[in-house]
Amino acid sequence: MTINEKYDNVFIEKFSVKASELSTLKYQEVSGWDSVGHMELIAALEEVFDISLDTDDIIDFSSYEKGKEILKKYNISL
């Protein structure tokens, strides 16, 4: 599985969305991405990529696309 597929799968499984919907996913704009869902998303990404996100990055992680930018700081190129 590629890095991009791993990243996508976390969102697809967590929020039960299709791949075609990923690019528009944002916090509180999809069912399940509330504060609890957000922490579960972060935990899942940390496990998949074996990283530990800083608090500021967790707060900034407000969308699928924004997440890609943030993960570059952790040497995850998407």
Next chain:
Amino acid sequence: MEENNRVLSFDAFELQKYEPNRYPYLYIDRVTECVPGKYAKGYKNFTNNEWFFPIHYPGHPFVPGSIQIETLSQMVTVAFTTMPEIKDINVIGCQVSAKWNREVYPGDRLDIEAFITFFSRGICKGYAKSYVDGELACEISVVQAIPSELDKYKPRVTKKA
């Protein structure tokens, strides 16, 4: 209470430091064994004097399933609010699934074992099983959260004009 090796136990008063519910909604009586962040075991005695027995049901009293869920959830709460890093014990329930195997009657003691499977940044996942005289009565899996912790990590959202 033994704190040196972190295996704790609490009587009916001590456990209230870790469980925010009070009468008539505090549904655990004693925590007999607790390793903070790992598990908590204890029990609830259901007496003839419970408010719900006369109405659930008249002539055939047994503990409502919702009360059993609450009872087991409260033991899960104690299993993680006893962690030294937890300062706020005001916990909310986020998700629960339950299965019941037998009825619980007046006079029964419900023995409860609760385990934590995940805790991070204010989110706790766990499960609990309960028994009457060694027979499985109810089991749940649950997600709980501490809102004051979650609030620290909420994404910044720019509201649309």
